[in-house]
Amino acid sequence: MQIRTLGVYCGSSPGLLPEYKETATAFGAMLAREGITLVYGGGNVGLMGALADGVLEAGGKVIGVIPHALIAKEVEHRGVTEFYPVDTMHQRKQKMADLADGFVALPGGIGTLEEIFEMLTWNQLRIHGKPCAFLNVAGYYDTLLHFLEHMVQQRFLKQAQLDGLIVDSDQVSLLTRIRAYAPVKTDKWIDRKATGQTP
Numbered sequence: 001m002q003i004r005t006l007g008v009y010c011g012s013s014p015g016l017l018p019e020y021k022e023t024a025t026a027f028g029a030m031l032a033r034e035g036i037t038l039v040y041g042g043g044n045v046g047l048m049g050a051l052a053d054g055v056l057e058a059g060g061k062v063i064g065v066i067p068h069a070l071i072a073k074e075v076e077h078r079g080v081t082e083f084y085p086v087d088t089m090h091q092r093k094q095k096m097a098d099l100a101d102g103f104v105a106l107p108g109g110i111g112t113l114e115e116i117f118e119m120l121t122w123n124q125l126r127i128h129g130k131p132c133a134f135l136n137v138a139g140y141y142d143t144l145l146h147f148l149e150h151m152v153q154q155r156f157l158k159q160a161q162l163d164g165l166i167v168d169s170d171q172v173s174l175l176t177r178i179r180a181y182a183p184v185k186t187d188k189w190i191d192r193k194a195t196g197q198t199p
Helices: 018-033 045-058 069-072 089-099 111-125 144-151 159-163 171-179
Strands: 006-009 037-040 063-067 082-086 102-104 130-134 167-168
Touching: 006 082, 018 037, 018 045, 018 130, 018 171, 045 063, 063 069, 063 089, 069 082, 082 089, 089 111, 102 111, 111 130, 111 144, 130 171, 144 159, 159 167, 167 171
Parallel strands: 006 037, 006 102, 037 063, 063 082, 102 130, 130 167
Antiparallel strands: none
């Protein structure tokens, strides 16, 4: 599929390993080289700042979306191509969802997980058909991925839906797979008869 913009979620902290920041910068540079506009949370700190800097230093375009309340805490990036201050976190997520052709999570904390899992949920409910992916830097998401497999085993998640999640440790391979993505065509619900019940 054509990817003109990519929404990327990641930490406002740099994390423990130097690979996290190095990869965020390199991923941003790759997006610029590929002509893909970055849509991200608008911050200038941690992996968020490294990601945006990587795009800008390679001559790419960056769209930042950040709530007014977080501008001081996350320190808005003043070098972005476009900047959208919003009132709430809900508006931030909706704006990023509207602007992006796909979504990627780099290493991050609870906020990063909340953002990518909302997009995964929307995909599962067919609110959108956009690819969702994890760039699994230095095995950061290994434990989480094992838990998702546990969800499948316990019949709270369909294998087809988990298979539709793109996971890769290599950024070039990740982007190739995002471009080749086809939406999963299966209902979310497990062990429920087609009786017109509401979820």
